[in-house]
Amino acid sequence: MVLAQLGGSITRALQQMSNATVIDEKVLNDCLNEINRALLQSDVRFELVRDMRTNIKKIVNLQDLAAGHNKRKIIQQAVFNELCKMLDPGKSSFVPKKGKTSVVMFVGLQGSGKTTTCTKYAHYYQKKGWKPALVCADTFRAGAFDQLKQNATKAKIPFYGSYMESDPVKVAVEGVERFKEENRDLIIVDTSGRHKQEAALFEEMRQVSEATKPDLVIFVMDSSIGQAAFDQAQAFKQSVAVGAVIITKMDGHAKGGGSLSAVAATKSPVIFIGTGEHMDEFEVFEVKPFVSRLLGMGDWSGFVDKIHDIVPMDKQPELLQKLSEGFTLRTLRIMYEQFQNMLSMGPLSQVFSMLPGFSSELMPKGQEKESQAKVKRYMTIMDSMTNEELDSSNPKLINEPRMMRIARGSGRLVREVLDMMEEYKRLAKVMKRLKIPKKGDMSALSRNMNAQSMAKALPAQMLRQIGGMGGLQNLMR
């Protein structure tokens, strides 16, 4: 997945710093140099990287920190905060209100994924009970209207466009008026793109915007754009009042840092990211959970949201319960069982990218097949272990001769057995620090579940304590 490598590099730099016996100026500089290199390699704009370093150095003044201070924590927190700051323009975008008509105009270069994203955006709100509608104001590209029509029909969203009319302003105005009359609460206008930034494109966008007076203009950008992202985003911002950004194709192998720095150019927040060609491969973008995931720290709220999206309602409490029980990887057998759970979930592999520790290495998005093969390989290796080995909390029990024996028994290489043991130790360490945080989890759950499914998720004793079903309903209100 885009940026997985960046996350891995930053995490490694922080880890190396943490491993140093004494944190002095040199250790800090080495760590920051590593992070800078990783960011630049991911196409993040030089100025942003430079500013981030300056800010961290200002916050982490090693000489001023008394001996008792936990320097590692302070540095880690500063890196986390600065990454968040880089992605956060400090102001939120216009938020449409359900039941009240809003017009949202989409702009972006041809092929950025604009038309697909318009439908994903409409579909996202439709699932939440809104009444969206799509207007195709792209009269430039032959086939644009057909594409929107096809997408909209599939998602059962009303649409408007014309095969005959060549004036995009006219089509846009007619479409918006039609849907206002029909009391649609989210009218989405898809505009045309060009292969490159051209005066004609910007003039057309300006005219459509003037005529339809959108409440929000969303700039759609392909994550593979690289260093050109900043200039492109700025050019769009200068022509129309861009208020939010959506970054597409985050599932690809592009570096992605460039598109994220577009936030700085448009001074507008990224509100969603596209993570695949399908309608549901679309995620709300929130800075802190994103940076948490990037650094392998997990994202509980996203995790619970995702479960809500793809797991049938009646299975959700059971799954959450199962997962939370397995988080302490005391023994290899527990890891084996967790792997079994994961494999039986199939499409849920994307969910695991939100789980701390599983993020970039074990289950990178876009490499599900390879990851599954790796997990299966680990399981084959564990199949050749004794019950004592599987149930022991002491990995040292598996010494060199045993490793060689296990490798022979499972038909794998000794190196692979070693890899598996390393992965186990790594996961066990990460999981040890973890428990579904009660407060966060409860608020995420209460957002997403009705009282009935919530009641099932709670231990009986806790449910009694809060006054049964009635008490729970009050609490949720």
Ligand SMILES: Nc1nc2c(ncn2[C@@H]2O[C@H](COP(=O)(O)OP(=O)(O)OP(=O)(O)O)[C@@H](O)[C@H]2O)c(=O)[nH]1
């Ligand atoms: N993998 C992946 N593909 C995407 C994503 N979003 C869009 N696409 C694909 O990108 C291609 C271009 O998308 P379109 O929606 O046609 O692009 P557009 O910007 O509307 O193009 P014009 O209408 O020509 O301006 C299509 O094949 C989409 O399926 C995404 O998040 N991930």
